Amino acid sequence: MKERIVDARWLEPPEPMELTLAALNVLEPDERLRLLIHRMPHMLFPLLKDWGYDHTTHADDDGSYEILIWYKEQVLPIGGPVSS
Amino acid sequence: MNGQPGISLDQAPPVGVPLRFFITAPLFALAAAMLLLWKGPALFSSRWDPAMLGITHLLTLGFMGLVMLGAIMQMLPVVAGTPVHRPERVAAFIYLLATAGIFLLCGGLIFTVPLALKVALPVLGTALLLFAILVVVTLRRSLPQNMTARAMRLAALMLAATTLLGLTLLSNHAFGWWLRTRETLADLHLTWGLLGWAGLLVAGVAYQIVPMFQLTPAYPARLTRWLAPVLFILLLALAPARHSPALWSVLKILLAAGFAVFALTTLWLQTKRRRKLPDVFMNFWRGSMMSLLAAITLWLAAQIVPAIGDTRSYSMLLGVLMIVGFAMSVINGMLYKIVPFLVWFHLQSRRGANGPTVPNVREIMPESRTRRQMWLHFTALVALLAAIVFPVAFVYPSALLFGASNLWLWLNIVAASRTYSRVNAQLGKTGASAG
Numbered sequence: 465m466k467e468r469i470v471d472a473r474w475l476e477p478p479e480p481m482e483l484t485l486a487a488l489n490v491l492e493p494d495e496r497l498r499l500l501i502h503r504m505p506h507m508l509f510p511l512l513k514d515w516g517y518d519h520t521t522h523a524d525d526d527g528s529y530e531i532l533i534w535y536k537e538q539v540l541p542i543g544g545p546v547s548s
Numbered sequence: 549m550n551g552q553p554g555i556s557l558d559q560a561p562p563v564g565v566p567l568r569f570f571i572t573a574p575l576f577a578l579a580a581a582m583l584l585l586w587k588g589p590a591l592f593s594s595r596w597d598p599a600m601l602g603i604t605h606l607l608t609l610g611f612m613g614l615v616m617l618g619a620i621m622q623m624l625p626v627v628a629g630t631p632v633h634r635p636e637r638v639a640a641f642i643y644l645l646a647t648a649g650i651f652l653l654c655g656g657l658i659f660t661v662p663l664a665l666k667v668a669l670p671v672l673g674t675a676l677l678l679f680a681i682l683v684v685v686t687l688r689r690s691l692p693q694n695m696t697a698r699a700m701r702l703a704a705l706m707l708a709a710t711t712l713l714g715l716t717l718l719s720n721h722a723f724g725w726w727l728r729t730r731e732t733l734a735d736l737h738l739t740w741g742l743l744g745w746a747g748l749l750v751a752g753v754a755y756q757i758v759p760m761f762q763l764t765p766a767y768p769a770r771l772t773r774w775l776a777p778v779l780f781i782l783l784l785a786l787a788p789a790r791h792s793p794a795l796w797s798v799l800k801i802l803l804a805a806g807f808a809v810f811a812l813t814t815l816w817l818q819t820k821r822r823r824k825l826p827d828v829f830m831n832f833w834r835g836s837m838m839s840l841l842a843a844i845t846l847w848l849a850a851q852i853v854p855a856i857g858d859t860r861s862y863s864m865l866l867g868v869l870m871i872v873g874f875a876m877s878v879i880n881g882m883l884y885k886i887v888p889f890l891v892w893f894h895l896q897s898r899r900g901a902n903g904p905t906v907p908n909v910r911e912i913m914p915e916s917r918t919r920r921q922m923w924l925h926f927t928a929l930v931a932l933l934a935a936i937v938f939p940v941a942f943v944y945p946s947a948l949l950f951g952a953s954n955l956w957l958w959l960n961i962v963a964a965s966r967t968y969s970r971v972n973a974q975l976g977k978t979g980a981s982a983g
């Protein structure tokens with residue numbers, strides 16, 4: 465599986481989230497996104513869930529995190545309002 | 549938030565819930581500036597002048613209070629890790645009562661209308677006590693290692709105590725009954741309000757916000773663990789200690805030292821930040837911490853040289869440094885992070901996975917606008933300090949600058965909320981045509 469990398473370490477919020485969502489917009493169905501970030505992006509996870517993505521998190525020894533994100537298979541397209 | 553699981557989007561209240569607090573707040577500060585223009589130099593004759601009390605509460609309740617209420621109601625589910633029951637209705641109820649209560653209280657004080665004060669009593673009391681209970685009860689569910697939640701709960705307890713004292717003083721003012729300890733209670737009321745409610749809240753929020761947004765190292769663990777509880781106990785101890793001048797002085801010196809440690813630690817952490825670019829948000833925090841240190845220095849000078857404390861301008865200088873310098877600066881800066889993020893985040897969740905792109909935070913709140921407003925705010929602060937010492941020369945320029953700063957802040961928040969409405973309507977159309 466091909467992989468795209470977003471290095472958002474030591475960027476000011478919400479830049480990491482902006483870059484991640486922009487990368488997801490162009491992510492192909494057979495691709496995964498690897499997000500490198502200096503703190504756990506709690507606000508990102510509910511969006512990923514609602515948009516049909518799955519993820520795993522891995523804590524690195526230097527205190528940063530690697531979040532692997534991919535589009536869940538057989539999920540109905542989500543485009544409608546989630547919350548306003 | 550630290551150690552908290554992600555919350556789902558339906559737990560976050562709708563964007564209109566906090567925005568209505570944020571849009572209303574600068575209007576109260578603007579009203580204070582207009583009052584200053586109207587009353588002129590005479591206003592600075594005494595801190596006990598009813599119009600001065602009215603102005604003070606326009607700023608502490610109208611500006612500071614409303615933003616703090618709105619921001620905390622937005623943050624509660626995130627900090628507690630669980631949703632607040634019916635967030636929209638609770639927030640609408642508190643907003644309505646608080647706004648009406650502040651309007652009645654300040655109007656009643658400024659225009660000497662006892663009936664308005666009598667009505668303000670239950671209205672404002674209900675709003676503030678209900679809010680304090682909501683915070684204390686909801687945050688009971690937060691994780692024990694979450695120091696922000698702990699400081700926030702202690703701040704809410706201080707808000708409840710400040711409110712109860714305020715209600716006592718207000719009923720004395722409205723009904724004219726005899727209160728022997730009025731000045732002592734008023735001193736305790738403003739100390740608990742400014743240092744307990746506002747001070748502990750700013751410290752608790754700083755533990756998360758300063759390292760997160762200014763990319764600094766974390767606050768020392770010992771400080772985040774002990775500072776807020778120790779300050780809380782010192783503040784509480786002021787009440788029984790008022791009969792012992794020596795103990796009272798010791799407690800106040802320890803309090804001043806505690807807040808000085810917090811301000812100096814924040815300024816020190818800012819020198820260690822990873823990106824050294826100029827930043828409006830960081831400068832608002834820096835100005836706030838420097839004002840806090842200036843207030844502490846002035847207070848300390850008055851303890852060493854009592855003649856300083858006896859001057860007419862002393863207590864008003866302390867008030868402006870603490871309210872406009874310390875609290876309003878940090879709140880103004882926080883609004884420039886919270887408002888664009890809320891607008892952007894809610895638009896992202898509205899657009900869905902495959903929707904059109906939405907404006908980013910810098911487009912929602914351009915730095916060119918926020919930077920100029922920041923300089924206007926700090927210029928107004930210096931002018932207000934000068935107006936206390938030289939009322940005739942500076943009162944009108946300071947009122948104009950302070951009014952212009954808050955009008956600009958209001959326009960910036962309104963512009964961001966209009967961006968939300970505009971893009972949200974476009975997303976609705978796109979969704980409808982796609983469907």
